[in-house]
Amino acid sequence: MANRKVALACSVCGSRNYTISSNPNRTNRLEVNKFCKHCGQYTLHQETK
Template identity: 90%
Template structure:
């Protein structure tokens, strides 16, 4: 059985830079400060569905 993946999208430019494994016990969307290679700075990345 394959693991389900979700993407982390930059809140500034909207590019989906990172993928993580989905956690069904997480009720809210994950928000993490990550480096966006398109913006060139650390921005807030949010989990997409």
Template identity: 75%
Template sequence: MAQRKIALACSVCGSRNYTIAASATRTQRLEVKKFCKHCGKYTLHRETR
């Protein structure tokens, strides 16, 4: 069975830069500061579904 993948989208420009494996135990959406290559700086990335 293949894992579901979820994208992390930049909260500033909206581009989806990163993908992660979906976790059944996580109930809230993931929010992490990651580097956005389009903005050129570290911004908050939120999990999209």
């Protein structure tokens, strides 16, 4: 069985730049500062469903 992938979306422009494996034990959405190539800066990226 393959792992499900979840996208990380930029909180500023909304583009989905990164994918991660979903974790069923995670209760809250993951929030990480990542570089957004569309904004050109480090912004908060949130897990999407």
